[in-house]
Amino acid sequence: MQVTRDFSHYVRAAGAGLQHIDLAVEGVHCAGCMAKIERGLSTIPDVTLARVNLTDRRVALEWKQGTLDPLSFIDRLEELGYKAYPYETESAEATEVAESRFLLRCLGVAAFATMNVMMLSIPVWSGNVSDMLPEQRDFFHWLSALIALPAAAYAGQPFFRSAWRALSNKTTNMDVPISIGVCLALGMSVVETIDHAEHVYFDAAIMLLTFLLVGRFLDQNMRRRTRAVAGNLAALKAETAAKFVGPDEISQVPVAAIHSGDIVLLRPGERCAVDGTVIEGRSEIDQSLITGETLYVTAEHGTAVYAGSMNISGTLRVRVSAASEATLLAEITRLLENALQARSRYMRLADRASQLYAPVVHATALITILGWVIAGASWHDAIVTGVAVLIITCPCALGLAIPTVQTIASGAMFKAGVLLNSGDAIERLAEADHVIFDKTGTLTLRDLEVTNAADIPADVFGLAGRLALSSHHPVAAAVAQAAGARSPIVGSVEEAGQGVRAVVDGVEIRVGRPSFCGAEALVVGADLDPEASVVAFSRGAEKFILSVRQGLRPDAKDVIAALKARNIGIEILSGDREPAVIAAAHALGIAEWRAGVTPADKIARIEELKQRGVKVLMVGDGMNDAPSLAAAHVSMSPISAAHLSQATADLVFLGRPLAPVVVAIDAARKALHLMRQNLWLAIGYNLLAVPVAISGVVTPLIAAAAMSGSSILVMLNSLRTRRRAREIV
């Protein structure tokens, strides 16, 4: 059978006889790597462009059409010591990038307008107290209007749109008072300019937009960056499938290029990358990523297999089907949709603040107007004072209070290996007071390890490892890895589904099932871990047994202790069998656990806790966890999780340790504390400024100073998270 690797799916034309490909590269950290990669790739003839993007950890390559195979770039990078894989921009990431650029453009326009309007305002302010002629002042005001109005119309779009969306859904958000404030300030200023008045507020309105756009851009940029990293990680998993391109010819193609109806080959030791049905072959498969069950399941003609299942013993042919056809998935998808609908009811801190804030401010402005009219002022003067109240209370600091903290906190989490899927996850995570862990793949690692290596003589273990190298069986691979075996034994023979045998120094050695090695007697007598798979090894008449199982994450025990110290409730909800769950719960000192739980049961348990007012953090990785990840108050999943779970979870953590869970909770709690502090700072500022505005003595100079002062105060306060974040990481 002939196997080829085909990356043509990722190559696109770059015009003028050039072809382009983007590669995600692992381990690019510094200028040295950047120079090394660029130089290394540029030496390949016919390459016209090789440029590293250090922010996104990607390489863009262009070459003369038809001269090179993208494979040669990946091989070249491999030689240089970097793992690389073609990368395809997802539509979600493309949207984030476009949005980020749009905000930066708005910010540029707003900043330009602010600087120039300020240049015109300062002469007016100083002229008002000296000898400026009214005609000169009007000239400056008209120039300000000329700059500020189009700039605000362009740069204010993000706020106006969001406010309009909120209003048409009959809700309100922070952008509603912002938009009203900006529009009124501009409108009043135009009227006052026509009236040859002394005070206009063009500078205040456009400066407000600039400050808010800074916050908005930082927030968006963080999100874009997280999305890029997540995209890279997904690409570097290099999920491919062996697709039949002829009756007896297969090609290793990226999963993105596989369509429903294709037939793929699934060899032993391979993780299935697609959903489908077995049409030929018989094997055992490990469905733990789907169901949490660690025991192997038999797969034969007609069995449904899901992306993430590991094929253990035999070769299978699988017909790819569209994801939703499979019954298990349909059930999970239905539960997931219900849970997601319930989640969207969560009110973010910013929205809660604005719901209280907007009515109070607008009522104050109205009362001010009426008050001045009753006190005998003209309608014109009363309205001017009322609008001044709105301008001075315009939630500039309030609009920055939360995004700035969010940006810095998510940056700190990012460094600790935690990626945020949603911005408000920080608030929800900070409130969590109960953690539910899934067992398989969350508390434990997916990789198998040998638990009783210490009981076996080192030379025997080493020999068993070398022999195991000849097998694709995942258990054998675990034995080989644990023994640190490098060189396979020459002349070893694999008997499918049984084991491997070879002859060394005239003695036959075997590794495999206990029956294959004649070691059943040892297994019956031994007190073995109920969760473990047993592998036997025999050398002549000597017999040994190895117990292989999924190990707990190295720091799981410390993490559980740390959570307990923070007074957070802990429990395990697992789809796995009872003995396996008991063993893990016991090892970690977790008193509350449930085994054999279905996705619906998990949701029921979360609902039960919700009724009692408990805020649940769900940590899980299996596809069966996806609905409960969505149902929980907040959720996390490891990067090794099923696609659906990763997409559903609010936070994704990288690497083998479980510690990111605690780090993220701590960082989120500190961030929430700072957000609240910022909100109080902003409110305190308003309490001071509003009486001044109501009394009608506010000048544009006071408004500008107060507004920038409060914004800077809030930003500086947010930066304190950064200093603390450094202490954590």
Add this chain to the structure above:
Amino acid sequence: MEILVILVPLALMLGLAGLVAFLWSLRSGQYDDLDGAAWRAISDDDPPPEAPVKL
């Protein structure tokens, strides 16, 4: 004071030139890799020559 008629538009033109330059740099992708740009600026060695340079 008539000088204002020249100076004010001049100042605005300069500001506008700055804005145009910013938008151009944004469009040409100069803000796409800020981390990389920070390192490239202090990188000692020359980037690989695009075409052979003759001295």
